Amino acid sequence: MSEPSAAPRPVAAPIGRSTDTVPSPDRAAEFRAALVNSLRADGKITTPAVEAAFLTVARERFVPDDVPLEQAYAVDDAVVTKRDQRGVALSSVSAAYIQARMLEQADLRPGMTVLEVGSGGLNAALIAEIVGDQGRVVSVDIDPDVIDRAAKLLDASGYGSRVRVLVADAEHGVPGEGPFDAIIVTVGAWDIPPVWLELLADTGVLVLPLIMNGVTRTIGFRRAGGHLVSTSIEVAGFVPMQGAGRHEERVFLLTDPNGKQVKLRFDSAAPEDMSPLDGVLATDRTEVWSGVTIPHRTSFADLHLWFAWHLPGFCLLTVDDGTELADERGTWFPFGAVHGAGFAYLAIRPAPEGVGVEFGARAYGRDGQLAATTVVEQIQAWDHDGRHTEPVFGYWPAGSDENQIPADASVMNKARGIVTISWPPRA
Ligand SMILES: C[S@@+](CC[C@H](N)C(=O)[O-])C[C@H]1O[C@@H](n2cnc3c(N)ncnc32)[C@H](O)[C@@H]1O
Structure with missing residues (x-):
């Protein structure tokens, strides 16, 4: 394995890339070094092994030919490689920051056997670099086109003999393989199929990127007796699972007086009867403020996670251009809640003291004030109990001893088990 300071390996010309677009090895190596510096500074790369892998694998060889080096080596950008008829991304080369972070979460060592769920080639090459010649990498994808492309790219980059790629719906496992020292799932998972634990x-x-009431966290889990306990957490979004593990959200449309729509997307716990919200966008809007403030440029992703777990009637929002909400983009966020005949959503305004912003809720409908108050109560609860502490997740497969679930944990039912979250008291 290369040392962190070692020069990148020379690379052959990428397949399919015309000679006038082949970046010089020096230029690509500069991008590689800059990316690693940035990922280290952000705390996404924390070990020499992951650093060495990122300095060695040529990302530009795994993205489509027309993708410039700037994009191939961007910290935060995924490169979409396949979409469905409606334009929904089905496959991508994941963003560098989340690849780095997941490799760190997996705590890989030389000689390990690793399963990657969701293929593409690049991440498998990074894993192969870390586990080395004595290790083993199996990369599965439900889509034969993705596997075909991954196989060609891995071959052309010299990793063909070190990674086994195969077509499989990971929901049903990988025939003839296992046990694995690490399983890295690179597609949004609504649940944990029992076969992954086997x-x-x-x-x-x-x-794995686990979807919990519409909000995803990439969680590193280890066994603790019959259940799993989180050892690391990262914020990330992924393309949705296809095949037997696919999970459909429930969508309700609110239409404003101009025929423009606000889409309410529920993960599972949608209200049975949405008719009380008919015509709600034609009502006067109300707002309630929380007194909870946050400085500019500070992440509050955990507020969304808190809502997903604790806010009754929680939903995600997608809005049409031309709606009142679309006109006020920048002062609200696509997280809302339905309460009786009211619909509220998370909003911000300049903090009264002039430093940062204050959280609140804007709402429509006969029960709008109540709906907004429900959101604000949870903003205040997050500020008190969630904001200053990292949560701990558990996963309890069906049949495990639920009596052991800690009394302070909140519970979310999945098809194959139970997810729990606890917010340790502030230190
Ligand atoms: C984000 S991409 C994988 C990125 C890749 N690991 C990389 O090198 O960056 C997610 C992939 O998961 C695949 N996928 C979706 N559902 C799957 C399933 N049930 N089993 C296996 N693969 C699946 C998709 O076809 C897609 O190619």
Whole structure:
């Protein structure tokens, strides 16, 4: 394995890339070094092994030919490689920051056996660099086109003999493989299929983007007796799972007086009867403020997670251009709640003291004031109990001893088990 300071390996010309667009190795190496510096500074790369892998694998060889180096080596940008008829992304080369972070979460060592769920080639090459010649990498994808492309790119980059790629719906496992020291899932998972736990070694790590009431966290899980406990958490979004593990959200449309729509997207716990919200966007809007403030340029992603777990009637929003909400973009966020005949959404305004912003809720409908108050109560609860502490997740497969679930944990039912969250008291 290369040392962090070692020069990148020379690379052959990328397949399919015309000679006038082949970046010089020096230029690509500069981008590689700059990316690693940035990922280290952001705390996404924390070990020499992941750093060495990022300095070695040529990202530009795994993205489509017309993608410039700036984009291939961007910290935050995924490169979409396949979409469905409606334009929804089905496959992508994941953003560098989340690849780095997931590799760190997986705590990989030389000689390990690793399963990657969701393929593409690049991440498998990074894993192969870390586990080395004595290790083993299996990369599965439900889409034969993705596997075909990944196989060609891995071959052309010299990793063909070190990664086994195969077409499989990961929901059903990987025939003839396992146990794995690490399973890295690179597609949004609504649940944990039992077969992943069967494939995971007793001391193994499962890293997956778990969707919880519409909000995703990439969680590193280890076994603790019959259940799993989180050992690391990262914020990220992923393309949705296809196949048997696919999960459909429930969508309700609110239409304003001009025929423009606000889409309310529920993960599972949608209200049975949405008719009380008919015509709600034609009502006067109300607002309630929380007194909870935050400085500019500070992440409050955990507020969304708090809502997903604790706010009754929680939903995600997508709005048409031309609606009142669209006109006020920048002062609200696409997280809302339905309460009786009211619909409220998270909003901000300049903080009264002039430093940062204050959170609140704007709302429509006969119960709008109540709906906004419900949102504000949860903003205040997050400020008190969630804001200053990192949550701990648990996963309890069906059949495990639920009596052991800690009394302070909140519970979310999944098809194959139960997810729990606890917010440790502020230190
Ligand atoms: C974000 S991409 C994977 C990115 C890749 N790991 C990389 O190198 O950056 C997610 C992939 O998951 C695949 N996928 C979706 N559902 C799947 C399933 N049930 N089993 C296996 N793969 C699946 C998609 O076809 C897609 O190619």
